Amino acid sequence: MGALVVFESMYGNTALVAQAIARGIGGDARAVTTDVATPELVSAVSLLVVGAPVHAMSLPTDDSRESAAKQSATADVRADLDHPSVRAWFESLPAGSGPAAAFDTRVRGPLGFGGNRAIERRLRDLGYSIAAPGEGFKVRMKSDSPERGSLLLEGELERAAAWGTSLAARVALTS
Numbered sequence: 001m002g003a004l005v006v007f008e009s010m011y012g013n014t015a016l017v018a019q020a021i022a023r024g025i026g027g028d029a030r031a032v033t034t035d036v037a038t039p040e041l042v043s044a045v046s047l048l049v050v051g052a053p054v055h056a057m058s059l060p061t062d063d064s065r066e067s068a069a070k071q072s073a074t075a076d077v078r079a080d081l082d083h084p085s086v087r088a089w090f091e092s093l094p095a096g097s098g099p100a101a102a103f104d105t106r107v108r109g110p111l112g113f114g115g116n117r118a119i120e121r122r123l124r125d126l127g128y129s130i131a132a133p134g135e136g137f138k139v140r141m142k143s144d145s146p147e148r149g150s151l152l153l154e155g156e157l158e159r160a161a162a163w164g165t166s167l168a169a170r171v172a173l174t175s
């Protein structure tokens with residue numbers, strides 16, 4: 001298999017970005033939740049991309065996920081707590097090798113960093129090589145729309161697809 005994009009997403013924004021990245025990579029690349037990304041599947045790919053929302057300037061924790069779920073109760077959208085966090089997923093991921101890259105979704109401003117770096121650190125610790133600097137895709141703090149993914153700023157899905165295409169070119173994936 002070519003590329004796998006593994007994501008965590010409470011409100012659907014990171015999921016949409018992950019799907020756009022997979023589209024941009026092309027070929028048989030696909031975006032999957034952490035429960036689908038078993039060690040067997042991950043070991044079969046030639047490019048691993050991992051993304052998560054920034055929570056408290058890092059990866060979501062059990063507490064921040066609970067806090068997100070409480071916020072969504074008022075916004076009429078249920079936060080997704082069904083799939084393990086990327087943080088927990090990494091804990092059960094065996095050592096690997098080959099190219100990898102990290103992304104996150106974040107608000108604009110001083111709080112908007114930390115996710116992709118935390119992912120890169122874990123990827124490196126497991127033996128992956130970072131194929132390209134991590135990327136962050138911007139969301140609004142709040143949205144009036146109950147639609148999943150409604151926080152994403154305009155143009156970010158296109159930017160995500162272009163980032164995916166550039167990743168595929170860097171690792172010379174044949175798609």
Ligand SMILES: Cc1cc2nc3c(=O)[nH]c(=O)nc-3n(C[C@H](O)[C@H](O)[C@H](O)COP(=O)(O)O)c2cc1C
Pocket residue numbers: 008009010011012013014015053054055056057058064065067068071105106107108111112113139149151
């Ligand atoms: C509990 C919580 C903490 C957050 N902390 C940060 C933060 O430190 N920096 C930031 O840029 N965005 C922060 N955000 C905004 C999230 O990054 C944003 O909600 C997320 O990108 C949406 O992605 P999702 O729809 O995939 O869950 C936080 C959101 C929540 C719910």
